[in-house]
Amino acid sequence: DGGITQSPKYLFRKEGQNVTLSCEQNLNHDAMYWYRQDPGQGLRLIYYSQIVNDFQKGDIAEGYSVSREKKESFPLTVTSAQKNPTAFYLCASRQGNADTQYFGPGTRLTVL
């Protein structure tokens, strides 16, 4: 899982609540990404950030928000506007022009 940590590993949320997933990296990577994975599916891009204080929407950004105030941190907030938030969330990072992404261990979010 490299130098990327995600917390918590498991998260339970009641409907209507916002929740924030943590992603921290000590690899000094410029770019960071959030993906969502549903059972038996591939990864879908939620948001990404190529530099501090800048981020862009991915393919499924509705109902999510992010911030990138520090290079090493890229938290994801799942808002109550996200209609089906139960999923496995993966954070990744990439250095400059390198092609490979390094992934964290993931957070499994369950909405009760």
Added chain:
Amino acid sequence: SQQGEEDPQALSIQEGENATMNCSYKTSINNLQWYRQNSGRGLVHLILIRSNEREKHSGRLRVTLDTSKKSSSLLITASRAADTASYFCATDAMVGGNEKLTFGTGTRLTIIP
């Protein structure tokens, strides 16, 4: 829709046999990457092949790329029980001016001891 589509969706083989997984994609790419995911864990990068390459090896892994057919294959030779995992191809391409990695739906590989 996903850029990469893997085939088969699931594969079970005996330990020691070779496992082959295929990936097809739709548009021009800079490179194609294969990742592995153990159940409930993050993805781990296995191998990358650039658009001007046709074949690449890394240990027991062999990747081929056919840009004319927009397809790639991953071969794992002499499989081991520890190879049991899901394998994803990911295509790296310019999308809307930004470099983007798009993942396929994956092949779930089970090695039977």
